[in-house]
Amino acid sequence: MSSQYGDIDEHIERLKNGGTLTEIEVKNLCEKAKEILQQESNVQHVSAPVTICGDIHGQFYDLAELFRIGGACPDSNYLFMGDYVDRGYYSLETVTLLVALKVRYRNRITILRGNHESRQITQVYGFYDECLRKYGNANVWKHFTDTFDFLPMTALVANRIFCLHGGLSPSIDTLDHARELDRVQEVPHEGPMCDLVWSDPDDRCGWGISPRGAGYTFGQDITEQFTHINDLHFIARAHQLVMDGYQWQIIRVLLQFSPRQTIATDAETKQLSWK
Numbered sequence: 001m002s003s004q005y006g007d008i009d010e011h012i013e014r015l016k017n018g019g020t021l022t023e024i025e026v027k028n029l030c031e032k033a034k035e036i037l038q039q040e041s042n043v044q045h046v047s048a049p050v051t052i053c054g055d056i057h058g059q060f061y062d063l064a065e066l067f068r069i070g071g072a073c074p075d076s077n078y079l080f081m082g083d084y085v086d087r088g089y090y091s092l093e094t095v096t097l098l099v100a101l102k103v104r105y106r107n108r109i110t111i112l113r114g115n116h117e118s119r120q121i122t123q124v125y126g127f128y129d130e131c132l133r134k135y136g137n138a139n140v141w142k143h144f145t146d147t148f149d150f151l152p153m154t155a156l157v158a159n160r161i162f163c164l165h166g167g168l169s170p171s172i173d174t175l176d177h178a179r180e181l182d183r184v185q186e187v188p189h190e191g192p193m194c195d196l197v198w199s200d201p202d203d204r205c206g207w208g209i210s211p212r213g214a215g216y217t218f219g220q221d222i223t224e225q226f227t228h229i230n231d232l233h234f235i236a237r238a239h240q241l242v243m244d245g246y247q248w249q250i251i252r253v254l255l256q257f258s259p260r261q262t263i264a265t266d267a268e269t270k271q272l273s274w275k
Contacts, residue, residue, distance in 0.1 A: 008032075008104045015097040016064070023139055026096065030143040032103045037150035042179050046110050048158040050077040054238035055114065056098075058088020058126070063097065073101050074108040079155055081238040082114020082165035082197065085144075086125035092134055095127075095144055113151035114165035114238065115197040115214075118187045149184045153196050160233040167199030167237060168218045168226055170207050175230050189214065200239065 011021055011029065021029065051070040056063055070076050084098055085091035101109050115121060122128050122145060131141035154164040156175065171192035172178050181193055188194050198215025202208055205219035223235065 005104055008100055011100050012097065012104060015093060015100060018093075020093065020134065021096055023135055026140050027143050029096070029099060029103060030147045033099045033147050034150045036103060036106050037147070037152070038184070040110075040152045042153045042181050042183055043162075043175050044110055044112075044152040044155045045159075046079050046155045046157045046163070047077065050079050050157055052079045052081065052157070052163060052236055054081055055083035056080070056088075056094055057083055057116070058085055058091035058094050058130075060088070060090035060093045060097070063094055074105040077108055079110045079157065079163060080112065081155075081163055081236070082112045082151075083116045083238060084111070084114070085122055085127040086116045088126075089130075091127045091130050092140070099144075099147065110155050111151060112155060112163070112165055113148060113153055113183070113187070113197060115187065117145075117148035117151060117197075119145045120186070149186065151183075153181065153183055153193065154178055157236075160231075161236055162227075162230070162232050162234075163236045164196050165237065166195065166197040166215055166239050167201060168216075168222060168235075169195030169199065170216065171195065173226070173229060197239075201237075 007025075008029075011025065014021070051066075053066055053070075067073065070078065080098060084095040088094070098109070098111055102111055116125065116127075122141065127144075128138065128141050131144075132138060134140075154162060156162055162175070169192040172195070177192070178196070183193060185193075187197060195215045198210065198212055200210060200212070200215070200217055201223065202217035202219055204217070205221045207222065208217035208219075210216050226232070227234065
C-alpha cells in the first residue's frame with residue numbers, strides 16, 4: 001500500500017466490507033474526485049476492452065456482483081453510465097465506492113452523469129433522505145451533489161462507440177458540440193445537457209416530445225444521421241429497464257441496465273473489445 005493512496009485503499013476496503021466513511025472522509029474524497037473529474041472531457045475517451053454498465057440505483061450488492069462477474073477494478077476497465085443513487089437502499093455506499101475507485105484508479109474506471117445525479121431529483125427519489133438518515137445532516141449529500149456537477153456527460157469507446165446515460169439532442173449534431181458544453185452546473189430543465197441525460201430512442205422517426213417531461217424522443221433516422229456524421233459504430237445508453245440486461249432498441253442503439261433484481265446476472269454487463 002503506497003503512502004500516496006494509503007487512505008483511499010483503506011476506504012475502498014472498508015466500503016467493500018459494508019462499512020461507511022466519516023463525514024470528513026467523504027468531504028476529502030469528493031474534493032479529490034472533483035480535481036480529477038474537472039480534467040476530463042464532456043466526451044471522455046475510453047480504451048477497449050471495457051465493461052459498460054447501466055443504472056445501479058443504490059443496489060450495492062449488485063454492484064459487487066458486477067465486479068465479481070466482470071473482474072475487479074483495476075484488473076478490468078469499467079464505464080458506468082450514470083444513475084448510481086436513488087431508489088435502492090444503499091445509494092450512499094454505492095456512490096462512495098465508485099467515487100473512491102475513480103480517485104484511486106482514474107484511468108481504469110469512467111463514471112458518467114445520469115439524470116439522477118441531480119440535486120432536485122435526489123431530493124425526491126431517496127438519496128437526500130438516505131444521507132439524512134445515515135449522517136444526521138445534509139452535508140454528505142451536498143458533497144456528492146457538488147461532485148456530480150463535474151461528472152463527464154458522455155464517453156467515446158475506441159473512437160467508435162458513443163456512450164451516455166439518456167440520448168441524443170436536437171442541439172448536438174457533432175461530438176464537438178457536446179465537448180463545448182459547460183457541464184459544471186445542476187442539470188438544467190431543458191437544453192442539450194438535459195437532453196443527454198433524459199432523452200430516449202423511439203420507434204417513430206424524427207424528434208418527439210418526451211413523456212418524461214424532459215428531453216426528447218428520437219427515431220432511427222436521427223440515430224443513423226448522428227452515427228454517420230460522427231463516424232460511429234453505435235450508441236450505448238442506459239436510462240430504461242430491460243429484462244435481459246441489454247437490448248438493441250433500434251439499429252445502432254444498445255440499451256444497458258444493471259440491477260439484478262430484474263435481470264439475469266449473466267447479462268448485467270456488456271464487454272466490448274475493438275481491434
